[in-house]
Amino acid sequence: MNKSTFLGTLAVGALAAGIASAQTLNDVQSRGELNCGVSTGVNGFSAPDANGVWQGFDVAVCRAVAAAVLDDPNAVNFVPTTGQTRFTALASGEVDMLARNTTWTFSRDVDLRFTFTGINYYDGQGFMVDRGLGVSSATELDGATVCIQTGTTTELNLADYFRVNGMDYEPVPIETNAEAQQQYLAGACDVYTTDVSGLAATRASFENPGDHVILPEVISKEPLGPLVRHGDDQWADIVRWVLNALIAAEELGVTSTNLAELAAGTNNPEINRLLGTEGNLGEMFGLDNEWAVRALAVGGNYGEIFAANIGEQTPIGLARGLNAQWTQGGLMYSPPFR
Amino acid sequence: MSDTHAQTVAFVRDTMIPEQVPPVTERGAVKWLRENLFNGWLSTVLTVLSLLVVAWMVLETGPWLMRSVWDAGSLSECRRIWAEAGVPAGACWGVINDRLHQLLFGFYPPHLYWRPVLALALLLVALGPILFPWVPRKLIWFSAAYPFMAYFLLWGGSIWLPVSAALGFVVAGAVLVLLRPLGTLPATLAAFLAPLLWWAVAAGPFASVMSDLLPVGIEFVRSDRFGGFLISLVIGVTGISLSLPLGILLALGRQSDMILIKSICVTFIEFIRGVPLITLLFTASLLLNYFLPPGTSFDLILRVIIMVTLFAAAYMAEVIRGGLAALPRGQYEAADALGLDYWKAQRLIIMPQALRIAIPGIVNTFIGLFKDTTLVVFIGLLDPIGLSNAIRASSDWQGIYWELFIFIGAVFFVFCFGMSRYSMYLERRLRTDHR
Numbered sequence: 001m002n003k004s005t006f007l008g009t010l011a012v013g014a015l016a017a018g019i020a021s022a023q024t025l026n027d028v029q030s031r032g033e034l035n036c037g038v039s040t041g042v043n044g045f046s047a048p049d050a051n052g053v054w055q056g057f058d059v060a061v062c063r064a065v066a067a068a069v070l071d072d073p074n075a076v077n078f079v080p081t082t083g084q085t086r087f088t089a090l091a092s093g094e095v096d097m098l099a100r101n102t103t104w105t106f107s108r109d110v111d112l113r114f115t116f117t118g119i120n121y122y123d124g125q126g127f128m129v130d131r132g133l134g135v136s137s138a139t140e141l142d143g144a145t146v147c148i149q150t151g152t153t154t155e156l157n158l159a160d161y162f163r164v165n166g167m168d169y170e171p172v173p174i175e176t177n178a179e180a181q182q183q184y185l186a187g188a189c190d191v192y193t194t195d196v197s198g199l200a201a202t203r204a205s206f207e208n209p210g211d212h213v214i215l216p217e218v219i220s221k222e223p224l225g226p227l228v229r230h231g232d233d234q235w236a237d238i239v240r241w242v243l244n245a246l247i248a249a250e251e252l253g254v255t256s257t258n259l260a261e262l263a264a265g266t267n268n269p270e271i272n273r274l275l276g277t278e279g280n281l282g283e284m285f286g287l288d289n290e291w292a293v294r295a296l297a298v299g300g301n302y303g304e305i306f307a308a309n310i311g312e313q314t315p316i317g318l319a320r321g322l323n324a325q326w327t328q329g330g331l332m333y334s335p336p337f338r
Numbered sequence: 339m340s341d342t343h344a345q346t347v348a349f350v351r352d353t354m355i356p357e358q359v360p361p362v363t364e365r366g367a368v369k370w371l372r373e374n375l376f377n378g379w380l381s382t383v384l385t386v387l388s389l390l391v392v393a394w395m396v397l398e399t400g401p402w403l404m405r406s407v408w409d410a411g412s413l414s415e416c417r418r419i420w421a422e423a424g425v426p427a428g429a430c431w432g433v434i435n436d437r438l439h440q441l442l443f444g445f446y447p448p449h450l451y452w453r454p455v456l457a458l459a460l461l462l463v464a465l466g467p468i469l470f471p472w473v474p475r476k477l478i479w480f481s482a483a484y485p486f487m488a489y490f491l492l493w494g495g496s497i498w499l500p501v502s503a504a505l506g507f508v509v510a511g512a513v514l515v516l517l518r519p520l521g522t523l524p525a526t527l528a529a530f531l532a533p534l535l536w537w538a539v540a541a542g543p544f545a546s547v548m549s550d551l552l553p554v555g556i557e558f559v560r561s562d563r564f565g566g567f568l569i570s571l572v573i574g575v576t577g578i579s580l581s582l583p584l585g586i587l588l589a590l591g592r593q594s595d596m597i598l599i600k601s602i603c604v605t606f607i608e609f610i611r612g613v614p615l616i617t618l619l620f621t622a623s624l625l626l627n628y629f630l631p632p633g634t635s636f637d638l639i640l641r642v643i644i645m646v647t648l649f650a651a652a653y654m655a656e657v658i659r660g661g662l663a664a665l666p667r668g669q670y671e672a673a674d675a676l677g678l679d680y681w682k683a684q685r686l687i688i689m690p691q692a693l694r695i696a697i698p699g700i701v702n703t704f705i706g707l708f709k710d711t712t713l714v715v716f717i718g719l720l721d722p723i724g725l726s727n728a729i730r731a732s733s734d735w736q737g738i739y740w741e742l743f744i745f746i747g748a749v750f751f752v753f754c755f756g757m758s759r760y761s762m763y764l765e766r767r768l769r770t771d772h773r
Contacts, residue, residue: 040718041731048728050436052445055732077562080718080728088624089718178730182739205737207417207427315414315733 024096024228024235025069025286033075036062037095040080042177043201044310044318045101045121054078057309058099061120061226064295065097065242068287073298083152087112090229097239099226101195103153113230117240120225120302122322122331124218125157126196128203131213133190138217142167147180147189149173154194157220177202195222201316237285245292248274248334249301251325256300263293274337281337302332402428408435412734433738434745437729441745444565444720450494450557454568457491460484461575469760471767482507485579492572495558498548502541506533522679561639565720567749569639574708574753577646581707582700584647585654590684592659603655610652616713618645623717642714650707657703661696662688694768701761705754722746 028034038046038058046056054076063073081089081100090098091113101123102108104116129135138161148155150173162169172189174180181202184192192199196218203209226243228236249255252271254262265277272278276289283289299305303325310318324330362368375385405428410416416430434441443451464484466473486500510533517525549555564572591603610618622641665688673683693700715724726742729735 039731040715040720040724041728043731043733043736047731048440048445049732050440050734051448052440079562080720080724082716082718084620084716085623085718092624176727178727178739181737201733201736204733205413207737 024232025238028069028096032070033077034062034066034070034097035077035079035095036065037079037081037086037089037098037100038062039086039100040082042101042198043205044197044314044316046078046099055309057121057305058101058226060299060305060309061099061243061246062097063298064246065239067298068242068245068291068295069238071294087114090114090227093229096235097226097228101224102227104223104225104227105153108227114227115230115233115236116225116227117236118225118243119223119331120243121197121223123195123197123222123224124322125154125193125220125222126199126218127215128184128192128199128212129190129215131211135213135215138215138219139165139167141169141191143169144191145170145172145189147172147174147183147192149177149180149194150175153220153222158193161219181205197310197316197318200318201310204315204317234285238287241285242291242295244334245274245295245337246302246305247325247332248337249292249296250303250332251327251334254296254301256297256304259293259296259300263290270337405429406431408432411436413737414734429741429744430738431741431745433729433735433741436734437725440729441566441722441725441742443568444725445563446559446565446568447557447563450559453491453494453556453559457488458571460487460491485576490556492564492568493559493561494556496545496549496553496555498545498552498554502545502548503537505544506536506541509533509536522681526681561637564639566722566725569714569719569721570708570711572639573643573646573711573714576643577650577707577711578704580647581650581654581703584651585658586689588651588655589658589662592655593662607652607655610649611656615646615649615710616716618649619713619717621645638717638719642717642719646707646711649710650703653703653706654700657696657699658692660699661692661694664695665691694765697761697765697768701757705757708753708757709750722749 036059038054038056041047042056042058044056045058046054049055059078062076062078066076067073079089079095081095081098086098086100086102087108089095097117098114099120101121103123104119108114109116127138127141129141135141141162146158146169148158148171155171158169158171169191172183174183177194177198180192180194183189185206192202194202196214199214203212203214206212226239228239248270252268252274254271254274259275262271263275263277266272269278273281274292276282276291276293280289282291299308303320306318306320306323307313310316312319320328320330322331324332326333359365360369363372376382405420405425407416407419407428408431410419410430410432412432413430416432417427420427439448439451443454446454461484463477464481467475467477467481483504486504489503490497490500510529513532514525514529517528588603588607591599592607594600594603619642622645623638626636626641669687669691670683673687678686712721712723714721715727718724720728723746726746729742730738
């Protein structure tokens, strides 16, 4: 049976549970803790450090939501989920939200009955090859052996791309990113394909990163974002607008350093509405008006979180690219706070 | 016929020739080599091939191990150390140094590490009277109390929860002793039902009343803080110690004359054996959530322990059934002839012999179960393998591969090899026939 059909069946089975627990906000507040599903380890996005504290770009979203709702960025219970368990964990109510570099697709949104609350990273699938091969474009990859993680959308994208371009390839199925690195470095495959952010993180860990080149072609759209269950729009709104607040804060120039100063009131009404000195936006979805101040106090705005976890100053070294603000030529665009 | 005669021979030796050393090919190392390694052309070819393989492995891994770096905070630091020394990359054991506590305890609060360590030390004490005959017999009571002590140490919280759980067994024992005069079957049935009744009705109120009266307890640690070898050992030890008694009951049930019990046991065993463990684990982690009422969060580790135990018990039942089948019919008849009732016959005559026959199979199942605990990585529990993925996901250690697997493999080997040696010791100790 097709995996998504199976998960869909499970999700439909959980519908009753979903409707019954439409008050996620109340549940979270009475529990005093946010259950946030993360991946079991993706460099820069979510991983425990040596002290067992979860760090990363996806983790920061969980912490911002926890700070907005519970006034404590550490009141998060991080639930590690695998690619197989993530959707059932969310559908069954084991986690309140999922921030686990999950691609927003039609079937996940509609058929699995989830609500994607925005996009915190625009990714796309790319290829990495050894510079020595002299390949400069993915269209020259005819007949290549390709290391590919099984059971992911990347596998399907790869098949589509090679078919459209009339090329052949030989897949080398692998299970984890670490295994892929070993196989690729050992020469078991000519090409490693996964999301470009993953390729960059992987390449950064090589002994000689300069020997490997990430090809310019990006063959798929992988909009990654946090998601919640269908059926609780209030909770979906909270997660959506916490993410929007992080993005809008960068656009409006609100940073962790000037946050306290700006939260006292400014001449810019948009900043005032965001930070709660004007209007009562927070009360509209059941929080107080300082929710965004608290969310921003955790790790700063979207740009600061990006720079601290995966930006060019980190070993992963990702450029903003598509993830720059719309004013900077990127796609990050928050609806107005009004 | 012959004219040979003592007098006609010029010389007859009248002393023995002193013993000669055997020819060089028939003694010492050369003989051993000829007999064991170069005995015929096939053996010679295989020896040479094996030597080549060993040499190749040593040449491949030896230099890598020789360039080990222990004192480094990240893979790039290791690489800098090698670059400064002008040598190619070696083993970067700094990752074990840096993350050892995480591999051992997962996310357990560091100031409470003494609790799992103490639980492990007490486990060794509790195993003593079970494993070795020279340990004082009285200690068996400590072993019986150990599961509750271990629960209290590892999870913490109020002491009255494990105490009230333990009281269930006290109730069972009391009922068994009190109702013995009424006959075996009623006493056994009552001893099964009474503790269930206690746990279902009285244990909860008892625990809450007692913790109001006398609040004794230590800091509570949630099971999602468990990880690394702590989780492997908790699942493994619980599974091993529960699967043996369960397996014995299932094996006896399968041989029972009572059709209901027999068919229940057969169905259970065949169902569990027919389903892969990974399926049961996914059931534990995913499906059970749908069946339970919303809002009940039934501890994931507990669910996994139950599934692993049931899985191992089904295999154990078949191993023990093998032991039972190997017993001559006469043993059963002799037990009956002595006038022993069913349980006494099992306890005194049948089981000691059947279990002894089944020891290799039992230990085999134990080892398999312990290693199977690493499968929980697929449901997102951070056992050593899961943690190795999480550790590789940090920027410091991305790119580390073999070092983590070698370390984890070495620790598992110590445990499994220990079990294997113990089973050999036990087989020797229990060998009562005169082979």
